Amino acid sequence: MADEGRDRMIALFWITFAAIVYSLAGYGLIWIAxxxxxxxxxxxxxxxxxATMLIAARNEAADIGAKVRSVLDQETGAHDLQVLIVSDGSDDGTEDAALVAAAGDPRVEVLSTGGHVGKAGALNIGLGRIPPDRIVIFSDANSxxxxxxVRALLRPFADPGVGGAIGQLDIPDRGGLLDRAERLFWRYDNALKIAEDRIGGTVSAQGTLYAVRRALVRPVPADMADDLVTSLGAVDSGYRLAFAPGAVAREAVSSGAKQEMGRRIRSTERGWRGLMQFARLMNPARTGLYAWQLVSHKFARRMVAFLxxxxxxxxxxxxxxxxxxxAIxxxxxxxxxxxxxxxxxxVRLPGASVATLFTLGHLAIAIAILRWSVGVRSTKWSPVREG
Structure with missing residues (x-):
C-alpha cells in the first residue's frame, strides 16, 4: 500500500514538473522551432x-511632455495621426504639461474627466470621440x-484580416534589482510573439503600445485589463492580431520589489478576469491554433503559480x-x-534579479487569482512613478 501511494506521488510529481516546464519554456521553444x-x-x-493615439493619464505631469514630443516627432508619411490625451482627474498639472509639450500643434487634443473615473472610464470617454473608420493607437503615458x-505599428493593417497590431516593449537597464530580469523576460516574450504571429496570430496586447481598428473596440470594463480585453475583442470578432517588432516603446519598470508586487497583483487580477470573460477563445473548434496559444501563453502560464x-x-x-x-x-x-x-x-547574489522576479511574479499571480476568486475588483488606478 505504501509503495502504491509512493508511486502515485511520483507520478503526480512528474506530471506537475512537466506542466511547469512546458508552461515556462516548453511551449515557447516548441513554437519558436x-x-x-x-x-x-x-x-x-x-x-x-x-489613426488616433489615445493616452489615458493620471498624474503624469513628469512624463507626459516627453511622451507627447516622442509622438509628434514621428515620421508618419501619408498617415493621418491625431493625439487625444484624457486626463483622469489629475491634480499635478498633467493637462498643462501636455499642452506645453504640444506647443499649439493642432493634432493634439487634451481632455479632462473632471473627476477620478479610473483608466477604463478615461479610455471610454476618449473612444467616444473617435470615429469608427479610424485606427486607435493605445499607449501608456509614461512611455x-x-x-x-507609429508607421511600423500601422503597417500590418494593410492586411484586411488584421484587427490589431502589437508593439514591442523596451525596458532601459537602470541597474535596479528587477530591471535586468525584466529585460530578459521581454526579450524572450518578443521572440515568442514573432513565432505566434507567424503561426496563429499574436495572443494579446501589452498596454505600452498597441493599435486596434476602432470599429472592433468595445467599451472597456472598469474591472478588466484594457489591453487584454480590447485585443481579445478583435480576435472574438474574427480578426487576427499581428506583431509589429519595429513599433518600439520604452518604459521603465518599478525597481522596488514592493512596488512591482503591487502592480503585478492588480494587473493580473484584472487580466485574469478579462481572460475568463473571453474563455470561449480557448476553444480550438472556434479559434484553431490560436486557442492553443492562448491556453499556453495566458492560462497555463498563470497556473504555474499554483503548481x-x-x-x-x-x-x-x-x-x-x-x-x-x-536535486530539484x-x-x-x-x-x-x-x-x-x-x-x-x-545582499545581491548571482542570479538575484531572475530569482526575485520569478518568485515575486508567481506569488503576485497566486494572490491576484485568489482575489479574483473571492470577488475583489480593482477599478481605480493611481500609477506609482519613481523619481
Missing part, C-alpha cells in the same frame, strides 16, 4: 491610415516611442527517494532563498 519552418504570411504594400514606431508549491511539497516528500528529487528540491530552495534575501536585504 515551429515558426522557423512555418510558411511566411503574404506581405501587403504599406497603405495610409487615419516614449522610438522613431518609426510551484505543489512541486515543492512533493519534492520534499520524495527527497529520500532518489537524487533527482533531492535543493534547486527550488536556492531560488526562493536568493529571492527572499534579495527582496529583504541589500
Amino acid at each position: 515551429l515558426a522557423a519552418v512555418w510558411p511566411r504570411r503574404a506581405t501587403h504594400p504599406e497603405r495610409p491610415f487615419a 516614449t516611442l522610438v522613431p518609426g514606431a 510551484l508549491p505543489v512541486l515543492l511539497i512533493l519534492s520534499t516528500l520524495l527527497a529520500n527517494s532518489g537524487p533527482i528529487y533531492a 528540491l535543493i534547486a527550488q530552495l536556492c531560488v526562493y532563498g536568493v529571492a527572499l534575501l534579495s527582496a529583504t536585504t541589500s
Whole structure:
C-alpha cells in the first residue's frame, strides 16, 4: 500500500514538473522551432491610415511632455495621426504639461474627466470621440516611442484580416534589482510573439503600445485589463492580431520589489478576469491554433503559480527517494532563498534579479487569482512613478 501511494506521488510529481516546464519554456521553444519552418504570411504594400493615439493619464505631469514630443516627432508619411490625451482627474498639472509639450500643434487634443473615473472610464470617454473608420493607437503615458514606431505599428493593417497590431516593449537597464530580469523576460516574450504571429496570430496586447481598428473596440470594463480585453475583442470578432517588432516603446519598470508586487497583483487580477470573460477563445473548434496559444501563453502560464508549491511539497516528500528529487528540491530552495534575501536585504547574489522576479511574479499571480476568486475588483488606478 505504501509503495502504491509512493508511486502515485511520483507520478503526480512528474506530471506537475512537466506542466511547469512546458508552461515556462516548453511551449515557447516548441513554437519558436515551429515558426522557423512555418510558411511566411503574404506581405501587403504599406497603405495610409487615419489613426488616433489615445493616452489615458493620471498624474503624469513628469512624463507626459516627453511622451507627447516622442509622438509628434514621428515620421508618419501619408498617415493621418491625431493625439487625444484624457486626463483622469489629475491634480499635478498633467493637462498643462501636455499642452506645453504640444506647443499649439493642432493634432493634439487634451481632455479632462473632471473627476477620478479610473483608466477604463478615461479610455471610454476618449473612444467616444473617435470615429469608427479610424485606427486607435493605445499607449501608456509614461512611455516614449522610438522613431518609426507609429508607421511600423500601422503597417500590418494593410492586411484586411488584421484587427490589431502589437508593439514591442523596451525596458532601459537602470541597474535596479528587477530591471535586468525584466529585460530578459521581454526579450524572450518578443521572440515568442514573432513565432505566434507567424503561426496563429499574436495572443494579446501589452498596454505600452498597441493599435486596434476602432470599429472592433468595445467599451472597456472598469474591472478588466484594457489591453487584454480590447485585443481579445478583435480576435472574438474574427480578426487576427499581428506583431509589429519595429513599433518600439520604452518604459521603465518599478525597481522596488514592493512596488512591482503591487502592480503585478492588480494587473493580473484584472487580466485574469478579462481572460475568463473571453474563455470561449480557448476553444480550438472556434479559434484553431490560436486557442492553443492562448491556453499556453495566458492560462497555463498563470497556473504555474499554483503548481510551484505543489512541486515543492512533493519534492520534499520524495527527497529520500532518489537524487533527482533531492536535486530539484535543493534547486527550488536556492531560488526562493536568493529571492527572499534579495527582496529583504541589500545582499545581491548571482542570479538575484531572475530569482526575485520569478518568485515575486508567481506569488503576485497566486494572490491576484485568489482575489479574483473571492470577488475583489480593482477599478481605480493611481500609477506609482519613481523619481
